[in-house]
Amino acid sequence: MRVLLRVLAPLLALGLTAVGVLVVIEVVAAWVRPVSGQALVAPWPAWRAALERLTWQDNPVAAIAIAAAVVGLLLVLLGLLARRHDIRLTAPSPDVTVTTSPRVLARLVGRRVRAADDVAAARVTASARKISVRAEGWDDQHGELRRTVTSQVDSLLDELPLARRPRVGVATRERKGPR
Incomplete structure (x- = not known):
């Protein structure tokens, strides 16, 4: 389990870093060319238009929410199961573990x-x-x-x-x- 966490943590960090870099690039591009409304890397105007048509009752919203909850629960369980299972010894003094x-x-x-x-x-x-x-x-x-x-x-x-x-x-x- 701990090996899986050691592989999964950097992959998640790289994914979040990539999303953060894309957001920074898009924000800087919008500041530099505010009139065009065109995306530089990601097609965010098309995504915005698609998201404006969705409501909370639509099937994709519920499916994405359930998938996010399941992935989050799996990550929490993985983190709990991957903890160290040390064996306690008697301490020489009360201040020492x-x-x-x-x-x-x-x-x-x-x-x-x-x-x-x-x-x-x-x-x-x-x-x-x-x-x-x-x-x-x-x-x-x-x-x-x-x-x-x-x-x-x-x-x-x-x-x-x-x-x-x-x-x-x-x-x-x-x-x-x-x-």
Whole structure:
């Protein structure tokens, strides 16, 4: 989402800048040649004549209003969904706020899980509410790998100064093939 915002914001800014430049060009042209009434770049006299014929009850007015409202609502939702989802840590003093990103927490958990002898590979995703671990091991007999990974993650979470402990979900599977 944040990537979309980083692309969309400059495009909207360029569009508004282009409209502003056209307005400035037309205003300066009208000041320089006030008698002609001709447009320099945009055909604003024709647009004005078309807009004078429209009323609030016409279909294009309602369609444009609905489209503008939908686009505005989508932009607001996009902005709300693209906010940072930091994970709060316990502060050393009341005046200090300490946060970390979900990516850093996932890397910490991933390193701890991959350091276990039984784990061949692991994928970790983290958020402030949940940590999901998908681990592959060589010999997963009777769910031993799952218990090992869960204990590794729990011991790491005990060491970290998290303000709120996330839930931990562990999924394991046995890796086939030679070690």
